[in-house]
Amino acid sequence: MIPANLERAVYGLYATHALHVADGNGVFDHLVRHGGDTAGKISAALAVDEDTLERLLLVLSSFGILDADDGHYSLAADVRPYVDREDPRYLMGFVGHLIGSTTEQFGRLADYLEVGKAEADRDAPAPFDTLYRDDESVGRFLNAMWSLSHHVSHELAALAGLEDSRQLIDVGGASGPFSVAALRAFPRLRSTVFDLPQVGPHLAARAAEHHLEDRLGFEAGDFFRDPLPAGDCFAFGYILSDWDDETCAALLRKAYDACAPGGRILVMERLFDDDRSGPPAAAVMNLSMHFETQGRHRTAAEYLELLRRAGFEQGEVRRSGGDKHLVIGRRADRGSER
Template structure:
């Protein structure tokens, strides 16, 4: 007997979905921004700091009074944080008392050396606003500073550092990221042979510190814009960091100091391929024979399958910069086009990975 076919299927129309199909993942993705804003708001109000200072579980009423918020709103926020496993809840005589989880204590309190608080603030007050215009960015292929903040992005870093306050926020963001990921990226490949290091766009100096900790014989010069160097000296790099120095300049325009190794951490992903090659060629000329350049970036899989974080970061580069995230092979091609050879890359298993190119002796 011939098999009976659904008329819709024979006409190329999709078959009806199973009756019990449920779009769990899609609903989770739709609600993703709700989770982000719950974390952002909890940090902004200081919920995790209040619980750290109290050194005991607190009720919603106590927390609301400490952060200056309504009891009802605080209860709902605390409930969501509990659901997100950012808070522990214990009950006493029918009343809930809240305390930080270990992750929250380490990463969400302002005083922790591994705090992501400043990074969260930047995400909430800058990146989140740019992402409101993601559709426009996809359509136009351009960043969205003008729509989000009313500033021109003709000069990318004039837009990024559009005020001293915004510049300091960005520097805190970079500081918190390298406090967590810096050791992994500077030790992913052996940098022992390179004793004179220049960190281009070194910002707060957090990666430079990780480099000096990992390699006791190296010295690091942070090369950055004059106003960034001023803030870094005042707020981030102390006199105790004796093996870290500074050089002021624009790495596209000014002379680069000679070095054994140049570090470009989260730099090339800001720029087009043409601008990347322009910068890498300038570095090649300044690099000592036998030296190299270390790229620190979130690498995409060669087949484009992920990682999801790097794919999302590439969208973020669209709304915020002129650049994109790339694969290891794409960065290798940029390095090779600029004269570098013996190119290696290593995945760290965390957000950022390492690519190392060498200049022949």
């Protein structure tokens, strides 16, 4: 008998594809709307082949995505928000990215294993030159970041407690998933997203959508070449995991220099367990960061150490109920600076 953990690892490929196909063919939309149905009724409603559909439904049931009761299929209650397009937790866009983009990257592992990433990628373009190769790619990437980051940002903003902050600088803030959540929670706060010029129109569209044009601004720049705007709170959401330790240290030092005395820095990232034995999402995304960026995922202690080296004090970790957590550092008040 194959052990259950090995069985899930081996057959997980089928589950990811089944999720993607079910989502793309409207199966989840149907189940969200109708509560549950037989394969016959679902296939008739969606005009798809019943035999193929039922095999797909059986895979999803075997992985606990669906509840099956005497040929009647419904969404497992805890899964439903993540497959419902109307819910901010909708995760199937990310599954599309895994199937459409990540899968083809696995081929590069052989080269990485043989000669190392630095050598294998010697002539490769910089990560954001590839991700932002045309307008459509910029839009697709920023939408993916919005769905990954916006929902949890409400919790992260509350955990950060920004009552005393006045000017947030959202470094690499994309189309504003964190800024929008923070501005809605803290009415006296203003935010500037500092990001590459291609991002500007997407941030302006989100600011308008959320009626935040007067408090949410954009400054175009390159955080490797340009100084950061001044503020009393700096957000780095999924930025440090794109870069190596040396690059992170330089970015954090820039933030320290631009931060008002007494101000704070908010690093928001996935966190490896202390012994790096999990969670699985951090481990698999750590492999993805290897293909797609020049970074990696870290433990809370590693982020605290990066903050300490940049000069930030009173490092603290606050965990959300999701995958993205908060590591806070503080720039000392003027009187107590070293």
